[in-house]
Amino acid sequence: MAIAGEAFELLGDRDDVALLEVVRAGLAHEKAKAASVPFGNLFDEFLAAKALCNPKYLKELKLARERFRAFDKILAADVQPKALSKILDRMPPASRNANMRYLRAAFNLGIKRGYLQENPIARLDFRELANVEVEVFTPKQVEKMLNYALDHDLALLPFLVLALFCGVRPAGELEKLTWASVHLTGKPEVEIPASVSKTKRRRFVDLSENALAWLEAYRLRGGVMEGRVTCYGTENLRNHRRAAQVAAGIERWIQQGMRHTFCSAWLAKHHDINRLILMAGHSATVTWENYHRGMSQAEAEKFWAINPPNTTANIVAFENR
Numbered sequence: 001m002a003i004a005g006e007a008f009e010l011l012g013d014r015d016d017v018a019l020l021e022v023v024r025a026g027l028a029h030e031k032a033k034a035a036s037v038p039f040g041n042l043f044d045e046f047l048a049a050k051a052l053c054n055p056k057y058l059k060e061l062k063l064a065r066e067r068f069r070a071f072d073k074i075l076a077a078d079v080q081p082k083a084l085s086k087i088l089d090r091m092p093p094a095s096r097n098a099n100m101r102y103l104r105a106a107f108n109l110g111i112k113r114g115y116l117q118e119n120p121i122a123r124l125d126f127r128e129l130a131n132v133e134v135e136v137f138t139p140k141q142v143e144k145m146l147n148y149a150l151d152h153d154l155a156l157l158p159f160l161v162l163a164l165f166c167g168v169r170p171a172g173e174l175e176k177l178t179w180a181s182v183h184l185t186g187k188p189e190v191e192i193p194a195s196v197s198k199t200k201r202r203r204f205v206d207l208s209e210n211a212l213a214w215l216e217a218y219r220l221r222g223g224v225m226e227g228r229v230t231c232y233g234t235e236n237l238r239n240h241r242r243a244a245q246v247a248a249g250i251e252r253w254i255q256q257g258m259r260h261t262f263c264s265a266w267l268a269k270h271h272d273i274n275r276l277i278l279m280a281g282h283s284a285t286v287t288w289e290n291y292h293r294g295m296s297q298a299e300a301e302k303f304w305a306i307n308p309p310n311t312t313a314n315i316v317a318f319e320n321r
Helices: 002-011 017-035 039-049 055-067 081-088 093-112 139-152 154-166 170-176 209-220 234-247 257-270 273-280 284-291 297-304
Strands: 189-192 203-206
Touching: 039 055, 039 093, 055 093, 055 170, 081 093, 139 154, 139 209, 139 234, 139 297, 154 170, 154 209, 154 234, 154 257, 170 234, 203 273, 257 273, 257 297
Parallel strands: none
Antiparallel strands: 189 203
8 A cells, every 4th residue: 555655646646547557558568578589689580581682781781780789688678769879870861871770670570579569760860861963874984884894704794784774773683683584585675573673573674775786796795695694793793893893994983873874864865754663663752853864865865875886786686595
């Protein structure tokens, strides 16, 4: 009775029912803590669940894992937003937002498995990022990279062609794509199966006339058109791509630059944002905000006119294989 009296004193003028509510909330919290696991265990479970994601994304998750090692032994249900902020606030806005997304996904898995009831990231604010103009490669840079691959690194050529002229994501998608998905006869297009697509949705991308010309030049030079389109592993591919970058005189590589170049050039020439959304696998907002006016129409015309040396015709006929 004495304990109950002290509890009512703490509640003050609140309704008598409030005591019961506080007790229930306390019991629920104790139950959640009993079912919880240390944050380190939760993040390891999250990493295991994402094991089949592309290597670049997994690397970013593992880096985030290291940044928050201080929480390893704290129960996931006890991790407080203010404590996370002490680490997040030291990061640049873009890095902070990325790490918040990784943490949010990990905590959501914990909620799904009953380790905690509320996601602490929900109580934190993402930073507003300044609009940055999309960066693209110039037609001259693109031409130099393709010519380098044609003459010095033939196996790299299909990777560059499909990334630059079809906007296939280099990391994840192009590394998995096989020649069976590159349809050169009938309606020329590249099929991105759901098993390859980053969004897990099947899509088709038109093969432009100059893309077909470069692939034909690749075939005539003895290029293999069976198995995976990209024969190099991730690290080896990066080294070969850097060699093409150096040959083209590109001092700083643009992250997602090949995909940005394709989207910007395609929209500048065709003016059909709905078609681009279907081919690129972007949302309408992302597509419009990033690629509208990303390249002038004159530059786009130069881009779509890039053909291999000694090409006399734009349209290339492939034999049935």
